Amino acid sequence: MLRTALVISGRIVRQRVRDRTALIFAILTPLGLALAFSVLIPNDFSSFHTRFVVVDQDAGPLARVFVDDVLGGVVAAGVADVDTLGTENAATEAVRAGQASAAIIIPAGFSAAIQTGAATELRILGGEYAISLEVARSVASRFANDVGAVQLMVATAFMTGGTTDPGTIQRAQAAMADPSPISIVTQATERLQANLATFYGAAMAIMFVFFATQYGALAILADRQAGTLPRLLAAPIAPGSIVMGASLAGLVLGLISMTVLVVATTVLQGASWGPPVLVALLIVAAVIAAMGISMVVSSLARTAQQAGGLNAIVAFSMAAIGGVFVPLSQAPETMVGLAQITPHAWFLRGIDTLSGGSPGIADIAPSLAVLLGMGIVTGAIGLARARRTLVPR
Amino acid sequence: MVATQPSAAATVAAPILTCNGLRKRFGGRQAVDGVGFEIAQGETYGLLGPNGAGKTTTISIVCGILARDEGTVTVAGQPLDVGSTKAKGAIGYVPQDLAIYPDLTARENLNFFGRLYGMGGRDLARRVDEILAVVDLADRAKERTEHFSGGMKRRLNIGIGLLHTPQLLVLDEPTVGVDPQSRNAILSSVEALSAEGMGILYTTHYMEEAERLCDRVGIIDEGRIIAEGTRRELVALVGGLDKVALSATGNLHDAAEAVRAVEGVEDVTQHEDGIDVLVAEARWRLAAIMEAVSRDGVSIRTVEVVEPDLEAVFLHLTGKALRE
Numbered sequence: 001m002l003r004t005a006l007v008i009s010g011r012i013v014r015q016r017v018r019d020r021t022a023l024i025f026a027i028l029t030p031l032g033l034a035l036a037f038s039v040l041i042p043n044d045f046s047s048f049h050t051r052f053v054v055v056d057q058d059a060g061p062l063a064r065v066f067v068d069d070v071l072g073g074v075v076a077a078g079v080a081d082v083d084t085l086g087t088e089n090a091a092t093e094a095v096r097a098g099q100a101s102a103a104i105i106i107p108a109g110f111s112a113a114i115q116t117g118a119a120t121e122l123r124i125l126g127g128e129y130a131i132s133l134e135v136a137r138s139v140a141s142r143f144a145n146d147v148g149a150v151q152l153m154v155a156t157a158f159m160t161g162g163t164t165d166p167g168t169i170q171r172a173q174a175a176m177a178d179p180s181p182i183s184i185v186t187q188a189t190e191r192l193q194a195n196l197a198t199f200y201g202a203a204m205a206i207m208f209v210f211f212a213t214q215y216g217a218l219a220i221l222a223d224r225q226a227g228t229l230p231r232l233l234a235a236p237i238a239p240g241s242i243v244m245g246a247s248l249a250g251l252v253l254g255l256i257s258m259t260v261l262v263v264a265t266t267v268l269q270g271a272s273w274g275p276p277v278l279v280a281l282l283i284v285a286a287v288i289a290a291m292g293i294s295m296v297v298s299s300l301a302r303t304a305q306q307a308g309g310l311n312a313i314v315a316f317s318m319a320a321i322g323g324v325f326v327p328l329s330q331a332p333e334t335m336v337g338l339a340q341i342t343p344h345a346w347f348l349r350g351i352d353t354l355s356g357g358s359p360g361i362a363d364i365a366p367s368l369a370v371l372l373g374m375g376i377v378t379g380a381i382g383l384a385r386a387r388r389t390l391v392p393r
Numbered sequence: 394m395v396a397t398q399p400s401a402a403a404t405v406a407a408p409i410l411t412c413n414g415l416r417k418r419f420g421g422r423q424a425v426d427g428v429g430f431e432i433a434q435g436e437t438y439g440l441l442g443p444n445g446a447g448k449t450t451t452i453s454i455v456c457g458i459l460a461r462d463e464g465t466v467t468v469a470g471q472p473l474d475v476g477s478t479k480a481k482g483a484i485g486y487v488p489q490d491l492a493i494y495p496d497l498t499a500r501e502n503l504n505f506f507g508r509l510y511g512m513g514g515r516d517l518a519r520r521v522d523e524i525l526a527v528v529d530l531a532d533r534a535k536e537r538t539e540h541f542s543g544g545m546k547r548r549l550n551i552g553i554g555l556l557h558t559p560q561l562l563v564l565d566e567p568t569v570g571v572d573p574q575s576r577n578a579i580l581s582s583v584e585a586l587s588a589e590g591m592g593i594l595y596t597t598h599y600m601e602e603a604e605r606l607c608d609r610v611g612i613i614d615e616g617r618i619i620a621e622g623t624r625r626e627l628v629a630l631v632g633g634l635d636k637v638a639l640s641a642t643g644n645l646h647d648a649a650e651a652v653r654a655v656e657g658v659e660d661v662t663q664h665e666d667g668i669d670v671l672v673a674e675a676r677w678r679l680a681a682i683m684e685a686v687s688r689d690g691v692s693i694r695t696v697e698v699v700e701p702d703l704e705a706v707f708l709h710l711t712g713k714a715l716r717e
Contacts, residue, residue, distance in 0.1 A: 007508045015496050227490035234456040235509040236482035
């Protein structure tokens with residue numbers, strides 16, 4: 001059965017490689033778009049809007065000033081929404097889940113440290129997008145600088161005002177010695193920022209892989225329309241091998257499409273995808289998910305043309321929901337939740353994880369599990385439905 | 394069904410195909426209703442019937458393409474069903490529609506289908522060369538078939554069916570839409586294959602093809618084989634009736650009714666270009682027939698008196714023409 005499936009998939013792949021439209025849709029278009037997006041879209045957006053979470057472990061007066069006035073000003077300016085969470089773990093999870101682009105942690109003792117001239121810090125947990133992280137860092141830095149300037153001014157006044165209180169003199173000296181007592185510590189969560197070349201390469205790859213895998217899914221419909229299906233069914237082969245061959249062809253075409261994009265964006269744009277083995281695993285999982293969905297969608301159609309149209313609608317809709325066009329950190333919460341049903345969101349999340357730091361397979365396990373789960377479930381439904389199409393009409 | 398004596402080929406050689414009680418229903422329509430026949434090695438068996446009679450459905454069941462509701466099929470001693478790979482390997486199937494990949498070359502098409510039949514390596518390469526020569530496409534082997542003429546595509550379509558040297562070749566109306574030259578070449582090929590000892594199941598609605606090629610013919614109508622036998626046996630069923638083919642214009646309906654009243658006339662079929670009359674002793678009745686036709690102002694263009702043929706048999710058995 002496997003041998004026959006390989007013969008059939010070899011024939012389909014050969015046909016599609018010769019087919020210029022397949023080359024255009026599966027490789028040239030996504031590659032071109034990835035190049036264009038990464039070159040043309042700058043690192044700032046005129047209508048920028050993001051979402052932060054803040055954890056106030058201090059609850060002191062200066063922490064309240066930071067939250068209410070400084071971050072409140074950011075909210076008032078329409079730059080960001082800011083939600084207050086109770087714990088650092090909750091904030092980290094929100095960033096990991098893409099519900100916030102950055103978390104600002106105000107440690108306990110923050111207000112007291114500033115009031116005594118001791119060093120303290122504001123910690124920023126970075127999320128998926130560098131721009132959002134930079135905004136959070138800038139806001140915190142501005143506050144730190146302002147506090148430092150005020151302290152210095154007060155200290156100077158005390159020193160030149162002839163105070164004799166030893167405690168006051170000590171705090172003034174400390175303030176003068178460290179004009180910026182608040183350190184801004186930026187930390188990365190597990191979701192790291194992929195550079196634009198990688199992001200758009202990955203985004204286009206996952207969107208257009210559906211156009212590659214659909215050629216496998218459409219093969220049975222195409223055989224039926226071309227009149228070759230009865231001849232295949234008359235051959236001494238298991239009918240299931242026809243479906244298996246078509247599925248294999250879709251997988252191979254999907255892998256070719258994504259591999260070409262990974263290599264091309266790496267070579268041409270310096271995209272940083274991450275450890276090759278893990279990237280390969282993620283790509284295989286994404287292609288399996290795309291193949292399964294293509295099989296189900298194609299099984300709903302009566303002709304190859306109909307199936308091609310349906311696949312395109314599904315591919316673009318899922319891409320829009322899944323954060324290919326609009327980063328999820330800038331999307332409404334309902335959309336962030338909805339995105340989790342798409343392979344696009346999970347693939348992009350996996351690539352984000354792989355493209356920075358030193359990730360291991362455990363880091364992308366959620367993405368792999370979800371993508372493979374989607375592929376297995378939809379693939380099983382698609383295969384079962386595809387077998388029903390193995391009847392000449 | 395009208396029974397006739399089995400042919401010499403059927404009685405001497407072991408059957409390569411045996412079908413019994415085949416039934417297939419599509420929704421409310423009984424497409425095949427109790428069809429059964431045998432084909433011996435080296436015998437060419439024709440299924441003759443009009444479009445929609447059940448020929449293609451029968452063939453689809455015989456080739457294991459379509460699951461039957463009832464009945465049995467045995468090919469080369471092996472029971473055949475949709476999933477039986479062994480029995481299917483003994484059949485070469487040539488579908489009515491072209492079943493080739495236009496974006497593959499002739500050689501690639503043959504290689505692909507050859508591999509599906511378990512062929513490979515040098516054996517496949519040698520056999521592909523042989524088939525390309527047989528279907529006269531050796532010099533076009535590397536061309537994509539989308540650039541082929543209709544006749545070339547038809548020849549390749551048949552060549553694929555012959556690739557694995559089947560014991561039974563099933564041809565489903567292989568000459569539909571084919572130019573006369575290619576048609577003649579196809580018929581000659583079938584004759585040659587039969588002479589080599591291949592069992593052949595040939596469906597057609599062209600009476601002359603069935604008469605030329607087939608050792609035995611099963612006349613199929615509305616999903617049932619209504620008569621079966623050699624040409625001679627089937628023609629005998631008409632009982633010595635001649636066919637008078639009148640090409641005429643005018644009120645053919647009234648003319649047909651008038652002819653029906655003529656003594657000795659057994660059956661009358663009206664069609665677009667005239668009237669066909671089945672009549673005993675045509676030469677004695679011809680004047681009366683022409684007078685009956687002319688009475689209503691019908692203008693007769695040509696008159697042809699023909700000996701009984703399979704078309705006449707079909708007309709006699711069903712009351713309608715093969716091409717209806």
